[in-house]
Amino acid sequence: MTNDCIFCRIVSGDVPADVVLETDHIVAFRDLSPQAPVHVLVIPREHVEAVGTLGSEHHDLAGHLLLAAREVAEREEVHQSGFRVVANTGREGGQSVDHLHLHVLGGRPLSWPPG
Amino acid sequence: MTNDCIFCRIVSGDVPADVVLETDHIVAFRDLSPQAPVHVLVIPREHVEAVGTLGSEHHDLAGHLLLAAREVAEREEVHQSGFRVVANTGREGGQSVDHLHLHVLGGRPLSWPPG
Numbered sequence A, B: 001m002t003n004d005c006i007f008c009r010i011v012s013g014d015v016p017a018d019v020v021l022e023t024d025h026i027v028a029f030r031d032l033s034p035q036a037p038v039h040v041l042v043i044p045r046e047h048v049e050a051v052g053t054l055g056s057e058h059h060d061l062a063g064h065l066l067l068a069a070r071e072v073a074e075r076e077e078v079h080q081s082g083f084r085v086v087a088n089t090g091r092e093g094g095q096s097v098d099h100l101h102l103h104v105l106g107g108r109p110l111s112w113p114p115g
Helices: A006-012 A056-075 B006-012 B056-075
Strands: A019-022 A026-030 A038-044 A083-089 A102-106 B019-022 B026-030 B038-044 B083-089 B102-106
Touching: A006 A026, A006 A038, A019 A056, A026 A056, A038 A056, A056 A083, A056 A102, A056 B056, B006 B026, B006 B038, B019 B056, B026 B056, B038 B056, B056 B083, B056 B102
Parallel strands: none
Antiparallel strands: A019 A026, A026 A038, A038 A102, A083 A102, A083 B083, B019 B026, B026 B038, B038 B102, B083 B102
């Protein structure tokens, strides 16, 4: 955990968030600038910067993240209608917070290309 | 494997693809309708329909997929400039082939929202 990482502070409870799912490995909460009726972020409790910095030691964590995205879609009742999972790395990817997060978007048709 | 799944047929070699990475668990190949200078699909060898149908038995596979996306970004030299990983489930998610695939896009700035 780093004190200046806003997502680490959400994990620790220092910063409030509208949490929809918590496990031993991840926290999922609503995006403050939602781009769809359902827009939830899934983050690991452990501070990992991005998909681009995942190493083999994060194999287990990566599995937890993707399965949690599915769980969030189910809880938010978009698993039947459909949803999109998005992860941004770096400048051209559009990453805004340097703590790995999966966006789970649904509740409206998502267009193509994805940005 | 199902005979009528185009991605299973790519895995088996029945259908050609521009493969960029192969492991025991995944195959990664270029999208036929690229939406960015780098646009690669990462699929599991095992037929799994979508993120929306992942179960706890797919934990390991999910980890392999996300780590392979990072590996692809590195091989395609977009891991420094940035990239986006996208997975569509179902109709509103924009899923076009019912075999789980992660899109890895890079080589240009990706805009927001992601569709």
